Amino acid sequence: MALTNPAFSTNPAFKENGQAQTAATLSAENLQQMYEAPSATSVQTDRMTVEDTIVKTAICFAFLLAGAVVGWIVPALALPAALVGFVLALVNIFKKKPSAPLILAYSAVQGVFVGGISFVFEAQWQSIVIQAVIGTLAVVGVTLALFASGKIRASKKATKIFLIAMFGYLAYSLVNVILMWTGVTGGTFGLSSDVRIFGIPLGVVIGIVVVLLGAYSLVLDFDAIKQGVANRAPRIYGWSGAFGIMVTVIWLYLEILRLLAIARD
Structure with a gap:
């Protein structure tokens, strides 16, 4: 695996302990009962599963959509929501043990931010929000399909290129913001x-590259969940x-929204 989630790699719960019980100690009747018994759920085993992670991700998106409705109605909340969301993101990233309430709070607050920003963009460029939503779903769907089929995987070399490109994009964004604030552009x-x-x-050229970076970030998220x-x-x-996927999808949506705006401006 090219990039591991610190929450997974640093927790001793991921180290296998104990000895497995052998079939020799079980009677034929016990073996038959075990064979006929239904598969244990994630709740019964208290183990992470793909299905359970999907459910948690869906719950996060429900909170995101609820917050987006509030942000769309009151777009003035976008800026304070962005600040609160940033703080919650840091708390969730550096917290040793994940907290469902904090992650759901992050989803809801970020929803308010996304809803407010979407309202502003929609007022300037009609129908741009639905286009950005469709574009985001398309990127997520294609990336998930390629990952599930094994046609795309995270690698050390690709991750290094990803990190270099991300630092380059952050540097460009910082310089661009400074130039805008100072009135140079x-x-x-x-x-x-x-x-x-x-x-x-x-912005269109860079936007396409950033969308590809977002797609690879999803690959890293899927890979971390699989691991x-x-x-x-x-x-x-x-x-x-679920938190990792939320962060990536929100970032991807905002980048596609900006890409479409620049292309239509």
């Missing part, structure tokens, strides 16, 4: 809309998997 999105490459706005299940991690770490 006058476009809606600064350099992203002012600078053109063969007639194409720089957690394989390591028989405690069931509560399904919330860590």
